[in-house]
Amino acid sequence: MDKRKPSLAEVADAAGVSKMTASRVLRNSGRFSEETRARVMREASRLNYVPNRLAAAFASDTASTLVGVLVPRLSGGLFGQVVEAIDATLTRFGFQTLIGTYENRGDQEEAWLKSVLAWRPAGLILTGRARSEGTAAMLRSATLPVVEIWDLNTRPLDVSVGINHFDCGHEMGRLFLSRGRRRIGYTGAEATAPGLGRARFDGFQQALQDAGAGPAVAELLDDRPSFYQGHYGAQNLLSRCPDIDSIYFQNDEMAVGGMAYCQAAGLRIPDDIGIAGWGGMDVATIIPRRLTTTNVSTRAVGRSAAEALVSRVRGDPVRDVIEIRSNLMPGDTL
Amino acid sequence: MDKRKPSLAEVADAAGVSKMTASRVLRNSGRFSEETRARVMREASRLNYVPNRLAAAFASDTASTLVGVLVPRLSGGLFGQVVEAIDATLTRFGFQTLIGTYENRGDQEEAWLKSVLAWRPAGLILTGRARSEGTAAMLRSATLPVVEIWDLNTRPLDVSVGINHFDCGHEMGRLFLSRGRRRIGYTGAEATAPGLGRARFDGFQQALQDAGAGPAVAELLDDRPSFYQGHYGAQNLLSRCPDIDSIYFQNDEMAVGGMAYCQAAGLRIPDDIGIAGWGGMDVATIIPRRLTTTNVSTRAVGRSAAEALVSRVRGDPVRDVIEIRSNLMPGDTL
DNA sequence: TGATTCTGCGTTACCGGTAACATTTCCAAA
DNA sequence: TTTGGAAATGTTACCGGTAACGCAGAATCA
Numbered sequence: 121m122d123k124r125k126p127s128l129a130e131v132a133d134a135a136g137v138s139k140m141t142a143s144r145v146l147r148n149s150g151r152f153s154e155e156t157r158a159r160v161m162r163e164a165s166r167l168n169y170v171p172n173r174l175a176a177a178f179a180s181d182t183a184s185t186l187v188g189v190l191v192p193r194l195s196g197g198l199f200g201q202v203v204e205a206i207d208a209t210l211t212r213f214g215f216q217t218l219i220g221t222y223e224n225r226g227d228q229e230e231a232w233l234k235s236v237l238a239w240r241p242a243g244l245i246l247t248g249r250a251r252s253e254g255t256a257a258m259l260r261s262a263t264l265p266v267v268e269i270w271d272l273n274t275r276p277l278d279v280s281v282g283i284n285h286f287d288c289g290h291e292m293g294r295l296f297l298s299r300g301r302r303r304i305g306y307t308g309a310e311a312t313a314p315g316l317g318r319a320r321f322d323g324f325q326q327a328l329q330d331a332g333a334g335p336a337v338a339e340l341l342d343d344r345p346s347f348y349q350g351h352y353g354a355q356n357l358l359s360r361c362p363d364i365d366s367i368y369f370q371n372d373e374m375a376v377g378g379m380a381y382c383q384a385a386g387l388r389i390p391d392d393i394g395i396a397g398w399g400g401m402d403v404a405t406i407i408p409r410r411l412t413t414t415n416v417s418t419r420a421v422g423r424s425a426a427e428a429l430v431s432r433v434r435g436d437p438v439r440d441v442i443e444i445r446s447n448l449m450p451g452d453t454l
Numbered sequence: 455m456d457k458r459k460p461s462l463a464e465v466a467d468a469a470g471v472s473k474m475t476a477s478r479v480l481r482n483s484g485r486f487s488e489e490t491r492a493r494v495m496r497e498a499s500r501l502n503y504v505p506n507r508l509a510a511a512f513a514s515d516t517a518s519t520l521v522g523v524l525v526p527r528l529s530g531g532l533f534g535q536v537v538e539a540i541d542a543t544l545t546r547f548g549f550q551t552l553i554g555t556y557e558n559r560g561d562q563e564e565a566w567l568k569s570v571l572a573w574r575p576a577g578l579i580l581t582g583r584a585r586s587e588g589t590a591a592m593l594r595s596a597t598l599p600v601v602e603i604w605d606l607n608t609r610p611l612d613v614s615v616g617i618n619h620f621d622c623g624h625e626m627g628r629l630f631l632s633r634g635r636r637r638i639g640y641t642g643a644e645a646t647a648p649g650l651g652r653a654r655f656d657g658f659q660q661a662l663q664d665a666g667a668g669p670a671v672a673e674l675l676d677d678r679p680s681f682y683q684g685h686y687g688a689q690n691l692l693s694r695c696p697d698i699d700s701i702y703f704q705n706d707e708m709a710v711g712g713m714a715y716c717q718a719a720g721l722r723i724p725d726d727i728g729i730a731g732w733g734g735m736d737v738a739t740i741i742p743r744r745l746t747t748t749n750v751s752t753r754a755v756g757r758s759a760a761e762a763l764v765s766r767v768r769g770d771p772v773r774d775v776i777e778i779r780s781n782l783m784p785g786d787t788l
Numbered sequence: 789t790g791a792t793t794c795t796g797c798g799t800t801a802c803c804g805g806t807a808a809c810a811t812t813t814c815c816a817a818a
Numbered sequence: 819t820t821t822g823g824a825a826a827t828g829t830t831a832c833c834g835g836t837a838a839c840g841c842a843g844a845a846t847c848a
Contacts, residue, residue: 127834138798143836151796168595173572174518175834178508179803183836186552186573194538196736200529207528207555216569218520219553221541235550238507239520261502347740373736380740402530402707403737406681406714461804472828477806485826509804513833517806 126167134163146171177240187429188236188244190220190229192316196346197371198399198418199247202269205422206245213430215242230255237262243429245269248316265432269425271319272443279432281425281442285319286326288414291448292368292396293327295412299454301366301394304328304336307353307378308370311340317370320398324368336368337361345370347403350377358385366394366454372401372413379407379453394454400447412451420444460501468497480505511574521763522570522578524554524563526650530680531705532733532752533581536603539756540579547764549576564588571596577763579603582650599766603759605653606777613766615759615776619653620660622748625782626702626730627661629746633788635700635728638662638670641687641712642704645674651704654732658702670702671695679704681737684711692719700728700788706735706747713741713787728788746785754778 132142137156144152145160152160163169177184187210191199207217218236222228230252236244237258243265251259259266265278272282296304306324308317325335339357341349350369354377357367369375375397379389387393389409397404400415421444431438466476471490479486479494486494497503511518521544525533541551552575554566564586570578571592577599585593593600599612606616630638640658642651659669673691675683684703688711691701703709709731713723721727723743731738734749755778765772 129834139835140799140837141797144797147836153796156796170568171572172512172574172834174508174512174574175803176836178506178512178805179834179836181803181836184508193534194528194541195532195534198529200527200534203553204528204555207553211554211566211569214569216573217553219537219541219551220545221538232545234504235545235548237504239550240506240508347736351740376740380742384742402681403740406685406710406737406740408714408718463804473805474807474829475827478827481806487826490826506804509833510806512835513804513806515806515833 125172126169128169128171131160131164131167131169134167135160181240184240184242185215186218186239186241187215187426188218188220188233188239188241190222190232190236190245191247192313193221193223193344194219196344196373198401198416201418202422202425205419206426209423209426210430213426215426215430227252230258233258242433243267245425245429265429267425267429267432269421271316272441274441276440279428279438279440279442281421281428281444283416283421283444283446285317286323288398288446288448289320289323289325289368290327291323292320292398292414293324294331295448295450295454296324296366296368296394296396297328297331297333299366299390299394301454302333303361303364303366304333305357305361305364305367306336306338306369307341307350307357307367307374308338309341309343309345309349309353309374311342317345317398320370337364345374347373347377347380350374350379351381352377354378354381355385358382364393366390366396369395369397371399372397372404372411373399375411375413375453376403376407379411390453396451396454400449407453409452410449412454413449415447415449417444417446459506460503462503462505465494465498465501465503468501469494515574518574518576519549520552520573520575521549521760522552522554522567522573522575524556524566524579525581526647527555527557527678528553530678530707532735532750535752536756536759539753540760543757543760544764547760549760549764561586564592567592576767577601579759579763599763601759601763601766603755605650606775608775610774613762613772613774613776615755615762615778617750617755617778617780619651620657622732622780622782623654623657623659623702624661625657626654626732626748627658628665629782629784629788630658630700630702630728630730631662631665631667633700633724633728635788636667637695637698637700638667639691639695639698639701640670640672640703641675641684641691641701641708642672643675643677643679643683643687643708645676651679651732654704671698679708681707681711681714684708684713685715686711688712688715689719692716698727700724700730703729703731705733706731706738706745707733709745709747709787710737710741713745724787730785730788734783741787743786744783746788747783749781749783751778751780 129139132139142160145157194200220232245267247270268280270282272284273280339353379395396412398414404411428438466473476494479491528534556562579601581604602614604616606618607614673687713729730746732748738745762772
């Protein structure tokens with residue numbers, strides 16, 4: 121038995137037309153009669169024809185439906201949701217997602233980019249904005265649609281779809297002050313990685329400074345954000361500065377971990393200590409109180425990014441800066 | 455300025471050799487002198503040559519480095535970790551991950567498979583074992599390496615890397631009994647989806663039956679497993695059967711959500727009610743007690759699956775059933 | 789009625805690599 | 819010096835599609 125997949129030529133032969141006509145029918149690119157269409161489609165289906173995208177993309181340089189998607193990670197946090205939304209949207213438009221994770225290592229990013237560009241993708245979706253010189257050079261010379269996500273970039277390489285993290289932090293800072301908090305702490309993770317949580321912290325500090333309040337005491341850890349890091353960070357912070365009255369965490373996972381520590385230490389929330397996080401993560405639903413946080417629509421980020429990319433690939437007009445709104449949730453923990 | 459990427463022919467010309475020699479050098483497939491190697495590599499690097507994998511894969515039928523990876527979801531639960539480990543391992547071996555998520559819809563799976571097979575991938579990694587007839591037929595006729603993950607399949611299509619969920623449930627059932635639990639409840643999600651949590655429940659019930667105990671009362675919800683589903687499921691279960699003394703949850707997220715409900719309802723854990731989950735998820739670290747659960751090495755599943763796939767692609771011998779051990783953690787909540 | 793456009797389809801060349809086979813070079817052994 | 823064979827390199831054909839162009843016949847127009 122012949123295991124080879126049937127080719128376009130075989131479908132065309134079976135239908136009694138030329139390869140080109142069969143190709144036109146299968147791509148629905150016009151210039152064929154209804155009768156021919158029916159015959160080609162019937163034979164394609166009968167032969168279980170699976171088009172060879174390698175050949176198609178290779179031949180035309182415009183037919184690639186691969187999209188490279190690079191995120192820091194898939195587990196924990198919100199990136200899994202973002203990628204889910206990206207993939208769902210790309211799939212809807214007939215594109216495929218080529219994934220990559222880089223765990224905050226720039227060299228990883230560069231190697232990944234090189235191996236993805238080798239597939240001549242239709243476009244790229246990249247997270248974060250801090251890029252190595254080599255990466256930036258590759259992107260410039262590649263001239264393909266690139267959507268930067270997560271951190272809103274007002275002067276994007278091409279298109280940016282993201283959240284204004286600075287404003288999130290600033291808004292939260294004002295909320296801390298309006299609740300009478302004055303001895304404020306901050307706990308973050310991935311201290312060595314640029315971007316991501318950093319802008320939130322900057323906005324937060326700015327809000328305190330704008331109001332003439334002193335800066336927040338920061339506890340920055342190295343690992344990725346997690347429950348445990350929040351727990352540990354809160355412990356460090358409270359032993360260094362036992363008199364702080366509130367802590368802003370880099371995200372909800374950390375906030376929930378920090379809350380667990382505070383409660384175990386006998387502190388009442390929000391009376392003895394105020395807690396706030398960021399992200400509106402599912403994990404926050406498990407605690408009896410509603411966590412003070414900023415809700416972020418990760419699905420909207422993913423969907424908008426994918427839609428913007430598809431529009432760019434098709435040559436449709438696209439706004440180059442797309443902000444995804446986030447909503448402060450005052451909650452009951454501050 | 456010419457925006458086209460340099461081709462192999464240009465590199466070869468610049469190095470003063472034929473395309474074929476340049477190709478051999480770049481693939482390191484032997485049969486060239488050290489001096490030639492140096493010259494070709496130098497020119498490739500000088501011209502910023504990025505090989506065209508489309509052309510390579512298309513030409514040789516053996517050079518594809520794409521691997522299709524299909525999972526139910528990326529956010530929540532453990533699949534994000536699994537995919538992370540798969541991707542890291544595949545990257546290490548020079549392969550690329552083409553991702554797909556199917557949200558428990560069989561038609562999605564079939565459409566995804568078709569679009570991935572169009573790229574003539576080197577292999578596939580699929581989650582779960584319940585497949586539609588169309589999907590199974592496509593896999594049979596495609597004759598490419600397929601690794602099934604998550605549920606251990608003792609008669610795999612090709613290779614299976616997974617966890618024995620039945621045994622996990624059985625072991626946990628015995629623990630429930632040894633702790634004197636007799637009026638037992640179970641809370642699961644995705645009731646309509648086959649596989650996944652189902653085998654654990656079956657094993658659990660079997661353990662109870664083996665010991666002559668009555669079956670667990672089941673509360674099966676439709677949505678995907680989450681904190682909220684656990685909370686809600688526990689509530690339903692306790693209002694239907696107020697006298698149950700313990701609940702086995704489909705996973706740790708649900709268990710933590712269920713615990714939150716029980717505590718809010720004034721039940722002491724484990725005195726009034728015993729709680730157990732599954733998965734060893736990070737979320738369990740936030741609660742003050744150690745959750746009774748089964749630890750699963752998701753990284754090991756991902757890494758082993760990717761390694762098995764690479765071996766199969768290379769033609770190396772591979773065991774066709776690879777069980778990833780899981781460990782019962784007695785914890786403090788049962 | 790002749791000229792022009794449109795419709796439907798075919799022909800040819802090519803995308804950028806790699807497999808298979810052919811050829812040249814070089815060195816050691818006869 | 820000749821010669822055999824391995825090492826290094828070149829030549830040719832091809833993978834399966836698509837772009838560009840060509841061409842006959844039908845429809846439309848002046």
